[in-house]
Amino acid sequence: MTFFGYTIGEWAQAVSIIVVGVSAGSWxxxxxxLDPLRSDIQTLSDTINRQLKLHERSLADLSQHLKTHDNELGSHSVRITRLEDHVGIKGEDNHED
Structure with a gap:
């Protein structure tokens, strides 16, 4: 039995050769x-994750410093108000022009 002048065996050989070629090309x-690209993407992802953790630590440290400075500023404000009360200064309301 032939199809377009080729037997079923010849068609099977041709299809087999094409399948093997496509498989080899794919591999x-x-x-x-793909494998080097995946490796590079994994390396990049690891680097980004390390940098993100470093930035999170830096932000936490910065936040702690900011809280410390806010507390100091509040303390200074209270101390200045007490000093103004002690010497009889009413703050910015009694400036002489």
Whole structure:
């Protein structure tokens, strides 16, 4: 039995050769392009995660410093108000022009 002048055996051979060629091409593409790309993406992801953790630590430290400075500022404000009360200064309301 023939189809377009080729027997079923010849068609099976042709299809087999095409399938093997596509499989080999796919495997080569994976090894040459995709595997190195995946490796680079994983390395980049690890680097980004490390940097993110460093930035989170820096932000936490900065936040702690900001809280400390806010507390000091509040303390200074209270002390200045007490000093103004002690010497009889009413703050910015009694400036002489």
């Amino acid at each position: 080569l593409f994976k090894k040459i392009a």
